[in-house]
Amino acid sequence: METTDTGIVPFASPASAAGAPFVTEPQRYDGILLAGFGGPEGQEDVIPFLRNVTRGRGIPDERLEEVAHHYRHFGGVSPINAQNRALKQALEAELARRGIDLPVYWGNRNWGPYLEDAVSQAAEEGNTRLLAFATSAYSSFSSCRQYREDFARVLTSTGLAGTVTIDKIRQFFDHPGFVDAFVPGVVDAVSELWREGEPAPRVLFTTHSIPTEDARRSGPRDLDLGEGGAYEAQHRAVAEAVMRRAAERDARMADVAWELVYQSRSGPASQPWLEPDIVDRITELPAEGVTSLAIVPVGFVSDHMEVMWDLDNEALEAAEEAGLRAIRTPTPGVDPVYVSGIIDLVEERMAAVPREDRPHVTDLGPWFDVCRPACCENVRAGFKPAAAGIAP
Structure with missing residues (x-):
């Protein structure tokens, strides 16, 4: 994977500022910035949170209420903040186990604790060289570039640009710590579903749909x-890797068919989004002789609202109505394999491990340390200032 450098990287550490795809100089960091999406933690938080998510789009509250019922079903509490608290603790424990003295600062895009608070706290404590880990493994505007724009916005709005630098670990979709966290769940689900005399279960790998132009x-x-684009290609490559590694554990997995599907579409009907939709696909499977399926939320690092509502409610209900036995497999969450993999990536970046020595399980990787020019454009808003990448 070769690209041409056309500029320098704003808000970057000295090792990353020149814009090389893969850093070659070791870098000391003062702290890790855990960047999350955020979520409401009570009924009164739901609409303000959704206003934050949709800021700038002019969506009235009555339309937001159509989405709010997903959160209200769970008492107005998104699982994501509790999951990130647990992840922060797990990362801190793994750092301590390895003897790495780095604090972990956690901040969100859309709800408290906000990224502004996390970065300001780090600066107040004298930790001005941060390495960010965003809770999304793949490349797209919403899953990578928007976080990088968040970092630039926060550094500018807090007046810390020029004092605090923020780099970002590479997109980790095909790091073995992420991929291998899915494998036991897939093997266990297929083993439980596969009955003698019946066809093999179908495996549906699912991720958040995005507009096709964004993809x-x-x-x-x-x-x-x-x-x-990279979004679809990365997901397909990871799904293939999961099935390949599953077959290494159970040879029967080599005979199991799989496909990539999408969920959680939220755009207008006139706008093309990635398809097929998981519920639509489930309704078609009985006619193809399928009697059971494993649903693998390969696009998610933990049990987000989209997993708990769109899969555990809508998709599993669709399977039941279609007469299919179905199991939804676990997300990485705080699986020790996943947590260890994140810290592996932190150490990789600090040590400037050569590209050829970096672990990856697909032909697409390892992905870049420094995002390339014009990477993951926002079709609607164009390019805004962003950290951890070369300006377009």
């Missing part, structure tokens, strides 16, 4: 990864 622009512009 096409995901990843660096000079990489030809098809109409679905």
Whole structure:
């Protein structure tokens, strides 16, 4: 994977400022910035939170209330903040186990604790060189570039640009710590579902749908990864890797068919989004002779609202109505394999491990340390200042 450098990287550490795809100089960091999406923690938080998520789009509260019922079903509490608290503790424990003296600061895009608070706290404590880990493994505007824009916005709004630097670990979709966290769940689900005399279960790998134009622009512009861009290509590659590694544990898995599906579409009907939708696909499977399926939320690092509502409610209900036995497999969460993998990536970046020595389980990786020019464009808003990448 080769690209051309056209500029320097704003808000970056000295080791990353020149814009090389893979850093070659070891870098000392003062802290880790855990960047999350955020979620409401009570009924009164739901609409203000959704206003934050949709800021700038002019969506009235009555339309937001149509989405709010997902959160209200769970008492107005999104699981995501509790999950990130647990992840923060797990990361701190793994750092301590390895003897790495780095504090972990946690901040969100859309709800408290906000990224502004986390970065300001780090600066107040004298920790001004931060390495960020965003809770999303893949390349797209919403899953990577928007976090990088958040970092730039926060550094500018707090007046800390020039004092605090923020780098970001590489997109970790094909790091073995992420991929291997899915494998036991897939093997266990298929083993439980597969009954003698019946066809093999179908495995549906699912991720959040995004507009097709956003997908096409995901990843660096000079990489030809098809109409679905890096976003679709990365998910397909990871699904294939999960099935391959599952077959190494149970040879029967080599005979199990799988496919990539999408969920949680939220755009207008006139706007094309990635398909097929998981519920639509489930309704078609009985006619294809399928009697059972494993649903693998490969696009999610933990049990987000989209997992708990769109899969555990809507998708499993669709399977029941179609007469299919179905199991939803676990997300990485705080699986020790996943947590260890994150800290592996932190150490990799600090040590400037050569590209050829970096672990990856697909032909797409390892992904870049420094995002490339014009990477993951926002079709609607264009390019805004962003950290951890070369300006377009």
